[in-house]
Amino acid sequence: MNKAAFLIEDLLKPEKVPTRDGYGKGLVELGEKDDRVVVLCADLAESTRSHWFKEKFPERYIELGVAEQNMATIAAGLANYGKIPFISSYAVFSPGRNNEQIRTTVALNNMPVKIAGAHAGISVGPDGATHQALEDIALMRVQPNMTVIVPCDAIETRKATIASVDCCSGPVYLRFGREKSPVFTTEKTPFEIGKAIVLREGKDLTIVGCGALLYNALLAAEELSKEGIEAAVINSHTIKPLDVATILNSVKKTKAVVTVEEHQVAGGLGSAIAEALSQHFPAPQEFIGVHDRFGESGEPDELIEAFGMGVKDIKAAVLRVIKRKS
Amino acid sequence: MSHYIHDEKVKELEAKANEIRQSLIEELVEAKSGHTAGPLGMADIFTALYFHILNHDPKNPDWPDRDRLILSNGHICPIRYAAMAHAGYFPIEELKTLRKFGTRLQGHPEREKLPGVETTSGPLGSGLGQAAGIAYGARMDLSAGRQAAPKFRVYCAMSDAEHQAGNLWESAMFAGNNKLNNLTGIIDRNNIQINGMTENVMPLEPLKAKYEAFNWHVLEVDGHNIEEFIDAVEEAKAIYEKPTVIIAHTIPGKGIPEIEFDFNWHGKPPKPEEGVKFLNELRTLGGKIKSEHE
Numbered sequence: 001m002n003k004a005a006f007l008i009e010d011l012l013k014p015e016k017v018p019t020r021d022g023y024g025k026g027l028v029e030l031g032e033k034d035d036r037v038v039v040l041c042a043d044l045a046e047s048t049r050s051h052w053f054k055e056k057f058p059e060r061y062i063e064l065g066v067a068e069q070n071m072a073t074i075a076a077g078l079a080n081y082g083k084i085p086f087i088s089s090y091a092v093f094s095p096g097r098n099n100e101q102i103r104t105t106v107a108l109n110n111m112p113v114k115i116a117g118a119h120a121g122i123s124v125g126p127d128g129a130t131h132q133a134l135e136d137i138a139l140m141r142v143q144p145n146m147t148v149i150v151p152c153d154a155i156e157t158r159k160a161t162i163a164s165v166d167c168c169s170g171p172v173y174l175r176f177g178r179e180k181s182p183v184f185t186t187e188k189t190p191f192e193i194g195k196a197i198v199l200r201e202g203k204d205l206t207i208v209g210c211g212a213l214l215y216n217a218l219l220a221a222e223e224l225s226k227e228g229i230e231a232a233v234i235n236s237h238t239i240k241p242l243d244v245a246t247i248l249n250s251v252k253k254t255k256a257v258v259t260v261e262e263h264q265v266a267g268g269l270g271s272a273i274a275e276a277l278s279q280h281f282p283a284p285q286e287f288i289g290v291h292d293r294f295g296e297s298g299e300p301d302e303l304i305e306a307f308g309m310g311v312k313d314i315k316a317a318v319l320r321v322i323k324r325k326s
Numbered sequence: 327m328s329h330y331i332h333d334e335k336v337k338e339l340e341a342k343a344n345e346i347r348q349s350l351i352e353e354l355v356e357a358k359s360g361h362t363a364g365p366l367g368m369a370d371i372f373t374a375l376y377f378h379i380l381n382h383d384p385k386n387p388d389w390p391d392r393d394r395l396i397l398s399n400g401h402i403c404p405i406r407y408a409a410m411a412h413a414g415y416f417p418i419e420e421l422k423t424l425r426k427f428g429t430r431l432q433g434h435p436e437r438e439k440l441p442g443v444e445t446t447s448g449p450l451g452s453g454l455g456q457a458a459g460i461a462y463g464a465r466m467d468l469s470a471g472r473q474a475a476p477k478f479r480v481y482c483a484m485s486d487a488e489h490q491a492g493n494l495w496e497s498a499m500f501a502g503n504n505k506l507n508n509l510t511g512i513i514d515r516n517n518i519q520i521n522g523m524t525e526n527v528m529p530l531e532p533l534k535a536k537y538e539a540f541n542w543h544v545l546e547v548d549g550h551n552i553e554e555f556i557d558a559v560e561e562a563k564a565i566y567e568k569p570t571v572i573i574a575h576t577i578p579g580k581g582i583p584e585i586e587f588d589f590n591w592h593g594k595p596p597k598p599e600e601g602v603k604f605l606n607e608l609r610t611l612g613g614k615i616k617s618e619h620e
Contacts, residue, residue: 064500076459081464109438
């Protein structure tokens with residue numbers, strides 16, 4: 001492990017907390033220090049954890065009802081006036097359903113609206129395909145002016161939520177999961193938007209991941225180490241702007257890369273990395289993610305395995321990519 | 327007779343509207359693309375807004391206390407640009423850059439390009455939400471009793487056909503529910519859209535009853551009667567419990583008799599020879615007076 005990343009001491013015994021809890025905590029902290037911050041929600045206050053802000057600052061919480069398109073335009077108006085709005089819903093609805101409103105009234109207008117997409121990924125579980133956002137990173141990353149962040153655990157989510165106000169004069173997309181997931185970073189772990197973190201050093205290949213699946217990537221790297229393969233693991237929490245320098249620095253040494261994300265392999269983190277590497281340092285790449293299919297109902301862990309994103313799948317991808325090194 | 331404006335001032339505004347229509351025709355001929363019917367139909371209202379109603383400062387477009395005019399149906403921006411130029415936001419000469427590469431006068435208006443344009447617009451149905459967001463934010467600060475709390479009003483100009491878009495009604499519901507009395511909607515009820523007459527494409531009526539059901543105060547005016555429009559805007563200021571919407575019945579293409587009511591003029595500009603003819607009609611008020619150019 002990279003000591004400078006200050007991960008938890010025993011990787012096998014993490015506490016488990018949903019990433020959205022970090023969003024709720026971050027909002028309350030922001031509410032206390034910045035009275036421009038307002039929180040909007042489309043009938044999902046508890047699920048998105050925006051109810052914690054509502055309890056503390058009821059006059060700065062705005063309920064929209066089931067109206068995500070309106071939530072985006074109202075937020076654009078509030079930001080136009082001088083507020084810093086956070087809009088909270090499930091990612092399938094926001095930035096899914098309201099994508100055009102975000103494009104025109106938030107991104108093209110370059111408004112400091114922060115878009116919180118909860119319940120992203122297949123690990124949403126029993127709710128099934130309609131509620132499992134697997135394309136939201138792609139939708140957000142192609143919009144000019146937009147910053148895209150996928151935090152890996154509840155602590156990093158809290159940091160990202162707070163940092164999203166000062167980082168950017170324009171809009172930011174923050175993506176969360178539903179399930180409790182391992183908290184493997186600590187308060188000491190560095191976090192800066194646009195700066196990837198090397199979690200583990202390694203000479204044989206580079207794993208670049210984002211979100212809760214990074215935990216699986218770390219477990220895979222540990223197991224591989226016992227088999228004599230040393231994988232570097234990089235947390236690329238910011239997908240846009242991508243920290244090309246940190247990723248290149250590693251891939252130039254390892255000459256192979258595996259990307260790991262709970263998203264369609266088309267258009268997500270893996271695509272962003274492939275775009276960067278093909279320009280600067282072409283290298284064999286394997287993609288862990290969802291391969292052009294919708295999700296389905298099931299238990300989160302079961303679905304992660306069934307859709308090929310488990311620890312064993314990451315290990316298999318590592319072996320494949322190493323074979324492809326020339 | 328209006329309580330709010332003198333007859334002489336009305337005559338002055340009518341003359342200004344005619345000048346602005348002339349600039350509009352010149353602007354569209356030069357651009358070689360763009361919309362003619364809607365902007366001509368809204369010339370009287372935009373003149374009333376920029377030359378009488380709005381509390382604004384063309385030399386200081388970011389003045390925090392300015393009234394906000396949100397244009398939702400961005401495609402009629404040539405009339406906003408023409409009114410803004412005449413009001414002093416930028417040189418009238420610049421109107422000739424409309425839709426050309428490098429221009430501040432984009433085909434659909436962009437906030438970051440031209441000071442005084444409050445929001446980027448074009449995709450229909452999204453202006454009212456932004457207007458309601460601004461109105462809501464301002465009222466939050468007023469309620470919080472902040473010293474610097476603003477006292478401006480928010481106006482949102484919309485087309486009639488954009489009321490076929492569902493997200494607009496989400497915003498109407500929000501504004502009604504939150505009793506945003508600092509917000510006034512203005513609907514250009516000109517009955518035309520690209521595919522034909524609104525009531526044939528997808529009927530909007532009863533539009534007044536729809537807004538009333540969404541808890542709005544509704545006024546209907548002749549959109550070419552500047553005095554009536556100004557009276558309605560003043561009445562809206564006195565309504566405390568609700569936002570107000572003014573349904574302004576307008577004639578698309580107003581001012582050029584041969585194109586009035588013709589939906590074919592929704593999305594095309596006059597050709598140069600048509601431009602000469604239209605300008606002459608405006609200068610002679612349709613032949614009622616002799617033009618100095620004849």
